[in-house]
Amino acid sequence: MSGLMAVFRKELADNFNSLRFIILSFLGYGAAILLTIFVAAQNIRSGVTETTQYIFLRLFTVSGDIQFFSFPVFMTFFIPIVGILMGFDAINGERATGNLSRLSSQPIYRDSIINGKFLAGLVTIAILVFSIVFLMGGIGLRMIGVPPNPDEILRLFTFIFVSIIYGGFWLALAILFSVLFNRIATSALASIAVWLFVFLFVSVIASLIAGAVIPIDQGASQALQVKQNEVAHTISLISPAVLYSESIRVLLIPSHPVMFVLSLYYTGLEPDPLSIGQSLLIAWPQMISLIALTALCFAGSYIKFMREEIRAT
Amino acid sequence: MGDRVVIETRELVKKYGNFVAVDKLNLSINEGEIFGFLGPNGAGKTTTLLMLLGLTEPTAGTAAICGYDSTREAIKVKRIAGYLPEKVGFYDDLTAVENLDYTASLNGLSRQAATTKIQEMLNVVGLSDMAEKKVGTFSHGMKQRLGIADVMIKEPKVALFDEPTAGIDPEGIEQVLELIQAMGRQKVTVVLSSHQLHHVQKICTRVGILSKGHLVAQGSIDELGREKLAGGKVRIEVQVAEPSGKLVKLVEKVKGVTGVETRGDLLLISCEKDLRRQIAKAAAECDSLIVQMKMEEYGLDEIYMKYFREK
Numbered sequence: 001m002s003g004l005m006a007v008f009r010k011e012l013a014d015n016f017n018s019l020r021f022i023i024l025s026f027l028g029y030g031a032a033i034l035l036t037i038f039v040a041a042q043n044i045r046s047g048v049t050e051t052t053q054y055i056f057l058r059l060f061t062v063s064g065d066i067q068f069f070s071f072p073v074f075m076t077f078f079i080p081i082v083g084i085l086m087g088f089d090a091i092n093g094e095r096a097t098g099n100l101s102r103l104s105s106q107p108i109y110r111d112s113i114i115n116g117k118f119l120a121g122l123v124t125i126a127i128l129v130f131s132i133v134f135l136m137g138g139i140g141l142r143m144i145g146v147p148p149n150p151d152e153i154l155r156l157f158t159f160i161f162v163s164i165i166y167g168g169f170w171l172a173l174a175i176l177f178s179v180l181f182n183r184i185a186t187s188a189l190a191s192i193a194v195w196l197f198v199f200l201f202v203s204v205i206a207s208l209i210a211g212a213v214i215p216i217d218q219g220a221s222q223a224l225q226v227k228q229n230e231v232a233h234t235i236s237l238i239s240p241a242v243l244y245s246e247s248i249r250v251l252l253i254p255s256h257p258v259m260f261v262l263s264l265y266y267t268g269l270e271p272d273p274l275s276i277g278q279s280l281l282i283a284w285p286q287m288i289s290l291i292a293l294t295a296l297c298f299a300g301s302y303i304k305f306m307r308e309e310i311r312a313t
Numbered sequence: 314m315g316d317r318v319v320i321e322t323r324e325l326v327k328k329y330g331n332f333v334a335v336d337k338l339n340l341s342i343n344e345g346e347i348f349g350f351l352g353p354n355g356a357g358k359t360t361t362l363l364m365l366l367g368l369t370e371p372t373a374g375t376a377a378i379c380g381y382d383s384t385r386e387a388i389k390v391k392r393i394a395g396y397l398p399e400k401v402g403f404y405d406d407l408t409a410v411e412n413l414d415y416t417a418s419l420n421g422l423s424r425q426a427a428t429t430k431i432q433e434m435l436n437v438v439g440l441s442d443m444a445e446k447k448v449g450t451f452s453h454g455m456k457q458r459l460g461i462a463d464v465m466i467k468e469p470k471v472a473l474f475d476e477p478t479a480g481i482d483p484e485g486i487e488q489v490l491e492l493i494q495a496m497g498r499q500k501v502t503v504v505l506s507s508h509q510l511h512h513v514q515k516i517c518t519r520v521g522i523l524s525k526g527h528l529v530a531q532g533s534i535d536e537l538g539r540e541k542l543a544g545g546k547v548r549i550e551v552q553v554a555e556p557s558g559k560l561v562k563l564v565e566k567v568k569g570v571t572g573v574e575t576r577g578d579l580l581l582i583s584c585e586k587d588l589r590r591q592i593a594k595a596a597a598e599c600d601s602l603i604v605q606m607k608m609e610e611y612g613l614d615e616i617y618m619k620y621f622r623e624k
Contacts, residue, residue, distance in 0.1 A: 006418040098402020105396035106419040310368050
């Protein structure tokens, strides 16, 4: 246990002193400030008549004139980068510098090394996510002057929790590659490749497969169309980014996602919001899948690392 | 030097696929010995050290340090055994003190104990004025000395050094060897592997020669040399002013001499024991002037070459 704590403390200190963390925090805080001031707060001010419910939460979801750029979208892209940067050289970096054999000849269990590194990375991500959310909340509170209600606070904390797990997945994936590949450049590229694949190709591949499974001709019924979309959606759920963005959308937008669309379409009004329990129930499968993916990645790197032969060269 | 066996291996085998790295190695090293592992690259030196430390699992057989099984009680073994890998590395962006501090905390030393211990060790290895410098600026020799400090932080009973003198300048080598010798004086049992023979010769009390995983010979350097090069005999080299047949005959008659060979003005005499006095007497009898006379000393180089030429 003391070994784990020693590794954890050292890695955490390393993370905070590293240049990459400084760059990441600048990026994160910069985007947070920008999003709140120029996008969310101004939009909420002008559109305050739309609704009176959950105004504080809107700080985190409303996008400005650029439809794509909202806080959830930013986090979906940003967190993977944090996770990858914290983990891509975790093990092979130690090996390359010749520290690994020295480290593993110390009287600690070998898993302390990988556990300590994972924990330190996770805590780093947690601190980053927490501070970004609090920064936005603080600035937003000053600008709109509407305090959050308990339900909103609960939702925000759940959002932070899910974000940390999402970061944990990318961290575990990066550590897995750092165990699998001996060269730092290879593991970094592999992580980036998965990141690109998840963001660019999963949706394309999902719709391609769905199109092949359920072909649609010109005169196809609407039911068939819906079915094809469903298949594509199911396939795209292998992507942790989809899992994450779906679960945080449910958490940050209190209305039921389907009801929201229907109600807006037919009445032009937002439906009544769900309670946090109901929202959690909707997001539950996605959240569990995300946790499972993270556990799977970490277990893989753990097993590989424990069986690894540690040689000086 | 104690007679307590500190390091023991029994029928230790390590296979990588079909390749046998270490083959039925039996070894026992006593407390306070400085044992040198010799052998060409790929002879299984590093593998043996790693198995002793429990970093690599043996295919068969056992290795034990101070009675603890290296595989099953690896943590206990690592608590009393320090290891300096061949390409030792430190965190380049941390200072010497910070690096040692990490090792101390991994060994469960208290803050206070660690601070004094680190200062002490840096003094011993002569790096105290570099204490607050980042290790990235260190030369290879300095890193090696820092590595020795790193090993000594945990006050080990056993220290394993893998190629401690590889790749550093002569002055650095001298310092490293002295430090290792000092550890031996403090009752630390040292095992070091090397293929730089004269370094080993200088400090080791005993050597073992490994070849293709087999321990082909072990013993002190004198023993090994006598056994191998002279067939268990002593060789005496005499340089005389004018060699004569008479002198050769007289020497041959000395009891215990088994052979005389002339090579220019040199007489190479093999005998069963140290017969220098008798030989000098024989030379005096025939009025030959002895320029110099010496017992042949067996260098590790010769022993080593002899072993591997025979293969």
